[in-house]
Amino acid sequence: MIMSEEILTLQHLSKFFPDGDRTITVLDDISLSMKEGEFVAIVGPSGSGKSTLLSIIGALLTPTKGKVILDGKDISAFKPAQLTATRASNIGFIFQSPNLIPYLTIKDQLLLIGKINNINKKANRNKMNELVRELGLEHRVNNYPSSLSGGEKQRVAIGRAFMNDPKIILADEPTASLDTERGRTVVEKIAYEVKTRRKAAIMVTHDERMLGVCDRVLHMEDGKLIEDNQAEKKNHPTPAQT
Amino acid sequence: MFLALKEMKRAKLRYILLSLIMVSILFLVFFMTGLANGLSFADSSSLQKIKADYIVTNEEAEGAVINSELTQEQFKEISSSIEEPASPLSLTMSTITGKENQKDTDMIYFSVDPEHYADLPIIEGKNISEITGKEVLVNESFKKDGYELNDRLIDESTEKTMTIAGFIENQTYSFLPVIYSDIDSGIHPTKSNEGIYNAVVYNGAKTDIAGFDTSTNEEAVQSMPGYSETQGSFTVMKVFMFIISAFVSAVFFYVMTIQKTNQFGVLKAMGATTFYISKSIVTQVLLLTLFSLSASATAVVGMAQILPEGVPFQASVSLVLVTGAVFILLNLAGSLLSLYKVTKIDPLEAIGRSE
Structure with a gap:
């Protein structure tokens, strides 16, 4: 087996928030490393720091201590403009709700990402067509989000996250508003894209049913990250493996 | 975009x-x-279009031409203080008796000295320097009322007759059409014996004369009552x-x-x-x-x-x-x-x- 490249490394990551006279430790000395093609799930009770961790990896927040090495660069001390540029080129977000732009057709939702990144028009269009096909949205390209079902919308959001060819995909409870079947399809689509495109992906979820699709499951509690070996032993076949 | x-x-x-x-x-x-x-x-168009660089009025008028009164002696005093030739200016409202079956026309005379007053933009006929005696230049609006060159006009108050020698372009004052006349022709109704002129106009450098106001056209317009x-x-x-x-x-x-x-x-x-x-x-x-x-x-x-x-x-x-x-x-x-x-x-x- 060829050693795959490390995409993300977290080194002793901590985040404190001031709360009146006290400081709250939201993230407590977290270390993690992820290789390309790896799909990691983070589960844990609300308030455990999952969202904060996702925001720091997603270049939305900077940590108080520690390093975030994304694609060989330490982004933990980046200035806001550098963070924005990092998000634009290296990170793909999938949010809890699809958060599509209401006045753009599905085609334009995806093309917009290329425009933000100043990607060549033709390359942008090809990429869009490719993703639309893979996500089974071909018949929807000229529709507006208002006429799509929840599952379709979330698939558009997945496509959007992959449009900038990011190193890492961050999904924040992507199945929260979907039923089991549709939720599963969405997560499988994410897994499929991550495997075929050799990306890394982190999914924050409450939804235990989706964990089988992931390669690793991490538990988060009180700002600490614990690897869940149980899930790994279960060894569900992932779509890529089947 | x-x-x-x-x-x-x-x-x-x-x-x-x-x-x-x-x-x-x-x-x-x-x-x-x-x-x-x-x-x-x-x-105010006629005041704006006065063919002069400066307008001299008496001090009490505060630049408002219509409120200013100058006597013959004062005119001489002003003329002698200015190097360039100057023309007196007199503004007199009056009425022209309408032709048969036509309404009378309220108007205002701008009476000047034709020899010392620059030419005006005209539409038809003679210009100011060419008029003699009872010849006058009238605003183009008279044309719309059916008057033509060489038509005779009769002033209702003085009952004097004048001849249209030319039409001038868009000259109105206080919403009245303007008629330019020779100040010595005696066509326009005369004012009090003392103040027979309203102002003195001239081209050239600005000269301040003691006891009088010298203003530009624009300043004169701004000083018009109510403007x-x-x-x-x-x-x-x-x-x-x-x-x-x-x-x-x-x-x-x-x-x-x-x-x-x-x-x-x-x-x-x-x-x-x-x-x-x-x-x-x-x-x-x-x-x-x-x-x-x-x-x-x-x-x-x-x-x-x-x-x-x-x-x-x-x-x-x-x-x-x-x-x-x-x-x-x-x-x-x-x-x-x-x-x-x-x-x-x-x-x-x-x-x-x-x-």
């Missing part, structure tokens, strides 16, 4: 309604400016119209921006810069403003065509351009409010929230 246009295409009604408000306000601004200009013109008051009221109205329109558009875009906070947060999370989002808002403001400007300018031009003759309305290209430029600037200034809001949007809000 991309976001701005797509959004306007999708939310047509919203943007059409806003443009309608802007078009109406702008139409009013253009119309009022045109009317103010027209009124100012009808009130600055009328124009001032119009200016206040115009300024308020501008403020209202800028306010309407600023508030509209601000509210829209607040509505789209979540959307902009998501865009920022996906790596869109504040500049990228701001560009889209500014594009929308510019497009709407330009559209409203052209629509209302067209409407005003159309309106000017169908206005009855008597309405003093004067709109010029420069007026439309200047008004348009000010309007665009004000609207852009108003959009700063929205841009400020955009800079405050935190992409972090996109994480961990559902719609």
Whole structure:
């Protein structure tokens, strides 16, 4: 087996928030490393720091201590403009709700990402067509989000996250508003894209049913990250493996 | 551009309604400016067009030609102080007896010394330097009333007869048509024996003469009784119209921006810069403003065509351009409010929230 490249490394990551006279430790000395093609799930009770961790990896927040090495660069001390540029080129977000732009057709939702990144028009269009096909949205390209079902919308959001060819995909409870079947399809689509495109992906979820699709499951509690070996032993076949 | 246009295409009604408000306000601004200009013109065009660099009046008049009185001796005193040849000027209101079956015409004489007064823009006939004796130059409006060259006019009060020697271009004073006459011809009704002239006009360098006021045409216009008051009221109205329109558009875009906070947060999370989002808002403001400007300018031009003759309305290209430029600037200034809001949007809000 060829050693795959490390995409993300977290080194002793901590985040404190001031709360009146006290400081709250939201993230407590977290270390993690992820290789390309790896799909990691983070589960844990609300308030455990999952969202904060996702925001720091997603270049939305900077940590108080520690390093975030994304694609060989330490982004933990980046200035806001550098963070924005990092998000634009290296990170793909999938949010809890699809958060599509209401006045753009599905085609334009995806093309917009290329425009933000100043990607060549033709390359942008090809990429869009490719993703639309893979996500089974071909018949929807000229529709507006208002006429799509929840599952379709979330698939558009997945496509959007992959449009900038990011190193890492961050999904924040992507199945929260979907039923089991549709939720599963969405997560499988994410897994499929991550495997075929050799990306890394982190999914924050409450939804235990989706964990089988992931390669690793991490538990988060009180700002600490614990690897869940149980899930790994279960060894569900992932779509890529089947 | 991309976001701005797509959004306007999708939310047509919203943007059409806003443009309608802007078009109406702008139409009013253009119309009022045109009317103010027209009124100012009808009130003062002859004074503005006096063929002289300076107008000398007595001190008590405070620059208002119509209130000034100068005697023969004072005229001589002034003429001798000025190196260049000077002409007396006398403004006298009177009435011309109408031809058969026609109404009388109220008018005003501008009586000057033809030998020392520069030529006027004329439409037809002789110019001021060529008239002799009882010959006069009359405003073009007489032509519309059916008068022709060499027609005789009779002054109702002096019952003197004069001959139309030429027509002059657009000369009105205090909304009355102007007739230029030789001051020595005695056609115009004479005033008191003392003050027979209103002012002295001359071309050349400005000379201050003790006991008299020397002013330019423009200053003389501003000093006309009631002139600055009328124009001032119009200016206040115009300024308020501008403020209202800028306010309407600023508030509209601000509210829209607040509505789209979540959307902009998501865009920022996906790596869109504040500049990228701001560009889209500014594009929308510019497009709407330009559209409203052209629509209302067209409407005003159309309106000017169908206005009855008597309405003093004067709109010029420069007026439309200047008004348009000010309007665009004000609207852009108003959009700063929205841009400020955009800079405050935190992409972090996109994480961990559902719609």
